[in-house]
Amino acid sequence: MTVTRHRTSRSSTSPRTDEPVIQVRGVAKTYPVPGGEFPALGGVDISVDAGELTAVVGRSGSGKTTLLNLLAGIDRPTAGEIWVAGTAVHEVPETKLAAWRGRAVGLVFQFFQLLPTLTVAENVMLPMDFCGTVAARRRRPLALELLDRVGIAEHADKVPAELSGGQQQRAAIARALANDPPVLLADEPTGNLDSATAGSVLELFRELAHGGKAVVMVTHERDLSGYADRLVTLADGRVVEDVVVST
Numbered sequence: 001m002t003v004t005r006h007r008t009s010r011s012s013t014s015p016r017t018d019e020p021v022i023q024v025r026g027v028a029k030t031y032p033v034p035g036g037e038f039p040a041l042g043g044v045d046i047s048v049d050a051g052e053l054t055a056v057v058g059r060s061g062s063g064k065t066t067l068l069n070l071l072a073g074i075d076r077p078t079a080g081e082i083w084v085a086g087t088a089v090h091e092v093p094e095t096k097l098a099a100w101r102g103r104a105v106g107l108v109f110q111f112f113q114l115l116p117t118l119t120v121a122e123n124v125m126l127p128m129d130f131c132g133t134v135a136a137r138r139r140r141p142l143a144l145e146l147l148d149r150v151g152i153a154e155h156a157d158k159v160p161a162e163l164s165g166g167q168q169q170r171a172a173i174a175r176a177l178a179n180d181p182p183v184l185l186a187d188e189p190t191g192n193l194d195s196a197t198a199g200s201v202l203e204l205f206r207e208l209a210h211g212g213k214a215v216v217m218v219t220h221e222r223d224l225s226g227y228a229d230r231l232v233t234l235a236d237g238r239v240v241e242d243v244v245v246s247t
């Protein structure tokens with residue numbers, strides 16, 4: 001494995017279409033705490049291209065989830081700019097964030113967060129229902145295509161509890177792909193899986209990235225050398241290393 005330093009984000013004020021899909025510029029995030037403010041992130045600059053699987057690593061409390069939440073527009077930066085797929089996320093009004101997120105970003109979580117009373121296919125159709133980007137008659141066929149793509153088509157009409165952890169995470173990944181977002185964000189997606197299953201899920205993220213998505217994954221996974229194209233290491237809310245990994 002060799003590593004090379006990654007280039008920093010460009011400094012133009014308005015991204016062009018050939019710009020990285022994700023640009024984080026001078027981002028800081030402080031949380032109000034009793035007696036003051038806690039600086040969770042400070043002066044973070046990152047850019048991520050389409051076709052790249054980026055792993056964000058760092059010790060507990062280094063700011064990884066905070067960064068992911070800012071990219072998803074789940075939380076707001078205290079300072080700086082966040083551009084995702086041409087949108088200035090830091091400027092999107094609160095009332096429009098959920099609709100923006102539904103189209104631009106697919107989210108994957110450690111504990112899958114599938115709705116237990118819906119079938120797997122119905123879970124995958126939910127973002128399509130929410131955003132209305134897919135015609136109603138196309139939703140189930142598309143859900144079945146996505147489940148086929150992640151390798152669990154035969155489980156479409158089961159409820160999540162009937163699936164293994166790895167299969168549930170694949171269902172969650174299919175749901176994240178429902179509106180064909182340019183960006184996938186995953187927070188500890190393998191944290192609840194055994195190592196062999198984790199490897200197959202990481203391989204799926206790698207395939208999706210190399211198929212054209214920008215994929216950012218927060219992980220504690222120690223051996224990422226076979227999967228991630230890029231490792232961004234956070235410590236105390238700052239990027240301390242940003243390297244391209246060639247295997």
Ligand SMILES: Nc1ncnc2c1ncn2[C@@H]1O[C@H](COP(=O)(O)OP(=O)(O)OP(=O)(O)O)[C@@H](O)[C@H]1O
Pocket residue numbers: 031032033038039040058059060061062063064065066067
């Ligand atoms: N809502 C909040 N209010 C106050 N402090 C917070 C809040 N959320 C996070 N923090 C603090 O900000 C820092 C970064 O938290 P964050 O969850 O981003 O870290 P992390 O690297 O994802 O950690 P882990 O690997 O344990 O999930 C931590 O010190 C945390 O205690």
